[in-house]
Amino acid sequence: MRDPYDVLGVSKTADEAEIKRAYRRLAKKLHPDANASDPKAQDKFAELNTAHEILEDKEKRGQYDRGEIDAEGKPRAPDFSGFSGGGPRRGPGGFSGFDGDTIFESFSFGPEGVRRGGPRGGGGFEDVGDLFGFGRQRRSAGGGFAPTPGADMEITLPVSYEEATAGASKRVGLPNGKQIDIKIAPGTREGHRMRLKGQGEASPMGGPSGDAYVSVTYAPHAVFERDGDDLRHSLDVPLPDAVLGAKVRVPTLTGAVELAIPAWTSGGRTFRLRGKGLPTATGGHGDLLVKANIVLPKAQDEELEALMKKLREAAAQD
Known part of the structure; x- marks a missing residue:
């Protein structure tokens, strides 16, 4: 996904008012209802809404500027260059393997990135990431490995004020290439979030797919x-x-x-x-x-x- 600043056509020093003006201008221009003949209209409008969601929020904008999240608002994986805790050990005779217990006690590796944890417990799964070079996996309580599910996806669905009030059916493109129709109930408010189980990204190791979450946002209106x-x-x-x-x-x-x-x-x-x-x-x-x-x-x-x-x-x- 493109840089949110490029999507809105503003500089990195733009203030809130400038960002709001740019969003309103582009929203009217790129709204799918005004570009019915463009098959990519929905994607362009979704990209615009995602960029606006990041830049209008001071906290998210700061996180993006510091490189903590990407252009889709997802956490970036930290840089492990120079990481020494729980790494390979070398003895007098050279390499002697990983101190696996230290690694698993200090960190767990998941689709959302790396997070620090306490000592290992006795049950459940522990995500060990791509640590040993054979894909993201989870270690089970029995000592084996189970494929990590695919990542969840966040999708922003713009609806008009009329559609939110009276209800509507909206077509949404999913990461797996599917096109599905989602029913918007009458009286739906902005921020309403729907879960589409198993419609997220596929697992790289043959596990279950992640989920897709569709969040409703109000599209700018030409009259109101x-x-x-x-x-x-x-x-x-x-x-x-x-x-x-x-x-x-x-x-x-x-x-x-x-x-x-x-x-x-x-x-x-x-x-x-x-x-x-x-x-x-x-x-x-x-x-x-x-x-x-x-x-x-x-x-x-x-x-x-x-x-x-x-x-x-x-x-x-x-």
């Missing part, structure tokens, strides 16, 4: 701006409607609804449509906040100008 579980929308209101009042159509995630604009509505006034936002943790929905944006007629109107002059003169006298 997210504010927690609420949505915000700026609605253009013609000047006559703002002065005299009118009923206007407002888009929502479940279809347009009618909103009554009272007479003498000022620009910036916000109307709340309850239950028209995103799914909440309690099973309900947030609200839609509609801000009135007063717009003038497209054509120049001399009578309107004369009226405005009259009002301005009256205001000056007051």
Whole structure:
């Protein structure tokens, strides 16, 4: 996977606002719905979301910059150059083998990298990695070796606000080349994680495959701006409607609804449509906040100008 900075097209000194702007711009450009003819659209969009997930999080960004995780957010294996504990022993006659007990007491080697542990216990498996040159294996309590399962995979699945609200079926590409359809239930929230057992990476030693975990993320929307579980929308209101009042159509995630604009509505006034936002943790929905944006007629109107002059003169006298 490419460098997250290259994916977003930002420098390593970019601040949070610059990263957010770059992500929104590219998300609209690369969204699969806007690139239906591109078979790689889903992969490109997933790569963009992974890069954004790393760089928007200060902790993950720091880990990536220090080389602790890779471009997919996975831990990097540490450098063992110069490692001496539990290594080969040499006696007066030369090489005399590994001090295996010391090695297994100090470290265990797994798909997630190397971790320090205590002395060996009496049961279960112990991951000894590729220590002796014949693949990642696990030592069993009986003294034999069992192949290590394949690595788990994390997949980010972008869904639109409408799909999260009403439910949808989404096609996902898996590491093994399969294409599967995943059903998104109505009311699915961002961060929901699904396990696909045995759909991760294959084991290099013939063991069981790992699992694939699919996490739902919200894709940027062209009409609504997210504010927690609420949505915000700026609605253009013609000047006559703002002065005299009118009923206007407002888009929502479940279809347009009618909103009554009272007479003498000022620009910036916000109307709340309850239950028209995103799914909440309690099973309900947030609200839609509609801000009135007063717009003038497209054509120049001399009578309107004369009226405005009259009002301005009256205001000056007051």
